[in-house]
Amino acid sequence: IAAPLTIAIDGPAAAGKGTLAKRLAAHYGLPYLDTGLLYRAVGRLADEQGVDLDDAEAAGAVARALDAGAIDEAALRGREAGELASRVAAHPPVRAALEAFQRAFAADPRGAVLDGRDIGTVICPGARVKIFVTASAEVRARRRTDELAAKGRTVEYERILAEVRERDARDAGRAAAPLKPAADARLLDTSELDIETAFRAACAIVDQAPH
Ligand code: CDP
Ligand code: CDP
Numbered sequence: 001i002a003a004p005l006t007i008a009i010d011g012p013a014a015a016g017k018g019t020l021a022k023r024l025a026a027h028y029g030l031p032y033l034d035t036g037l038l039y040r041a042v043g044r045l046a047d048e049q050g051v052d053l054d055d056a057e058a059a060g061a062v063a064r065a066l067d068a069g070a071i072d073e074a075a076l077r078g079r080e081a082g083e084l085a086s087r088v089a090a091h092p093p094v095r096a097a098l099e100a101f102q103r104a105f106a107a108d109p110r111g112a113v114l115d116g117r118d119i120g121t122v123i124c125p126g127a128r129v130k131i132f133v134t135a136s137a138e139v140r141a142r143r144r145t146d147e148l149a150a151k152g153r154t155v156e157y158e159r160i161l162a163e164v165r166e167r168d169a170r171d172a173g174r175a176a177a178p179l180k181p182a183a184d185a186r187l188l189d190t191s192e193l194d195i196e197t198a199f200r201a202a203c204a205i206v207d208q209a210p211h
Contacts, residue, residue, distance in 0.1 A: 043084025060093025
């Protein structure tokens, strides 16, 4: 029986983590978990319940009550949920409440692909493959702007760029599980790579990883 293939994908907002992680999961026949959705769900629920997003204990209680297996992805995709997520994600009680679900998912005997901010550093420190996906803030903001335009929504590039920078600063600047590459992560800068080229580069990293 082959050892489980656990692939940890981390990086800043709109780097292309989800797109890459999904393709890797399909290619290697592994289950995939978008861990950002968990934080988005907590941020949204806390907001709906009128919880103070700066109150770590109150946000932690929302996270502990979350049914992580029943998350409505479509309702959580937007920029507002991303912003709410990054605010509650700074609180240790929120992170602690979401840890068991993520670790259990990653313990699948086949392995798994997880993407987020702290997969390689906290959730799966022993992952066989760790990839830190980056791209310049300008490229990431351009991708998000184009994505919205494709859905018929016009949002100013400058505004998206400011949001991207703000989220980067909050995610990298927090004390609890800050966004940073694990010491043994491979960096993949996709600023000048299309999706197909980034996918092939990631496959090469996976296929070269020691078994
Ligand atoms: O999950 P994350 O927020 O990191 O990014 P994503 O939602 O997977 O990708 C953001 C956007 O960048 C999507 O519209 C992708 O089609 C696009 N993109 C990419 O993911 N990878 C590239 N190498 C080029 C573009
Ligand atoms: O798709 P995008 O990269 O824009 O965001 P996401 O992956 O859905 O994550 C939303 C927010 O949740 C991030 O800005 C982080 O603050 C938080 N997050 C986290 O702290 N740890 C994770 N493993 C995943 C997300």
